[in-house]
Amino acid sequence: MIRFDKVFLRYDTGISLRDLSFSIEKDEFVYLYGDSGSGKSSILKMIYMDMFPNAGTVEVMGSDSSNIKRRDIAKIRQNIGMVFQDFYLLSDRDIYSNIALPLEIQGYKADEVRSKVALKADELGIRSRLSHYPHELSAGEQQRVVLARAVVNSPDILLADEPIAHLDEKAAAEIVQYLWKVHESGTCVVFATHNEALLKRDPARSMTLVSGEVVKDRQL
Numbered sequence: 001m002i003r004f005d006k007v008f009l010r011y012d013t014g015i016s017l018r019d020l021s022f023s024i025e026k027d028e029f030v031y032l033y034g035d036s037g038s039g040k041s042s043i044l045k046m047i048y049m050d051m052f053p054n055a056g057t058v059e060v061m062g063s064d065s066s067n068i069k070r071r072d073i074a075k076i077r078q079n080i081g082m083v084f085q086d087f088y089l090l091s092d093r094d095i096y097s098n099i100a101l102p103l104e105i106q107g108y109k110a111d112e113v114r115s116k117v118a119l120k121a122d123e124l125g126i127r128s129r130l131s132h133y134p135h136e137l138s139a140g141e142q143q144r145v146v147l148a149r150a151v152v153n154s155p156d157i158l159l160a161d162e163p164i165a166h167l168d169e170k171a172a173a174e175i176v177q178y179l180w181k182v183h184e185s186g187t188c189v190v191f192a193t194h195n196e197a198l199l200k201r202d203p204a205r206s207m208t209l210v211s212g213e214v215v216k217d218r219q220l
């Protein structure tokens with residue numbers, strides 16, 4: 001489903017990922033663990049084909065970063081839900097429209113959009129917020145909205161970049177539980193975090209990054 005082969009990524013500031021090779025299968029739940037600056041977001045952005053390696057290849061659902069066409073990137077993204085680290089909610093759209101966006105892009109009928117948005121909003125406890133605007137929500141509520149938007153069209157892959165960073169312990173536990181539920185429904189989940197307690201607690205594969213290198217890959 002996801003394969004990195006000898007991937008290097010360089011920013012102007014220096015090399016951020018070096019000689020990274022790993023693969024993630026369809027049925028996996030993987031914690032991507034590492035300190036700030038270790039390269040977690042860079043890896044997720046490469047899986048989302050938002051960034052491309054300077055050397056090596058990234059293969060996602062059969063498409064290869066070295067020769068993928070722009071329209072194929074759009075197609076891949078229809079099957080990838082992305083929870084960005086810094087939200088990216090559209091401030092001029094209400095919560096309903098923010099969650100509905102991926103469905104509208106894919107041309108779903110209005111009544112299908114309504115029922116799918118309602119279902120996810122219920123599951124994540126934000127039903128009463130649908131007519132509000134992002135700035136009217138707490139950070140934790142916005143985090144749930146971002147997650148609802150990422151899973152609203154039942155993607156094959158869910159990339160979650162620090163999805164619990166703004167939450168207290170109880171709310172964080174609920175979100176983690178929700179991500180496991182998403183995984184059980186058949187979605188491959190890659191969860192970037194610097195929260196070591198999660199890895200210790202949950203029976204999942206965990207890849208540990210230090211300065212852009214995988215130093216440990218705990219398989220189950």
Ligand SMILES: Nc1ncnc2c1ncn2[C@@H]1O[C@H](COP(=O)(O)OP(=O)(O)OP(=O)(O)O)[C@@H](O)[C@H]1O
Nearest residue numbers: 011012013016034035036037038039040041042043
């Ligand atoms: N747009 C950018 N321009 C230059 N350097 C960048 C850029 N984005 C990331 N980097 C650098 O690449 C490295 C990896 O960054 P990345 O954001 O992937 O880390 P991270 O593990 O997600 O960190 P955090 O836990 O703080 O989110 C860091 O050294 C960072 O400074």
Ligand SMILES: [Mg+2]
Nearest residue numbers: 040041085161
């Ligand atoms: Mg990050």
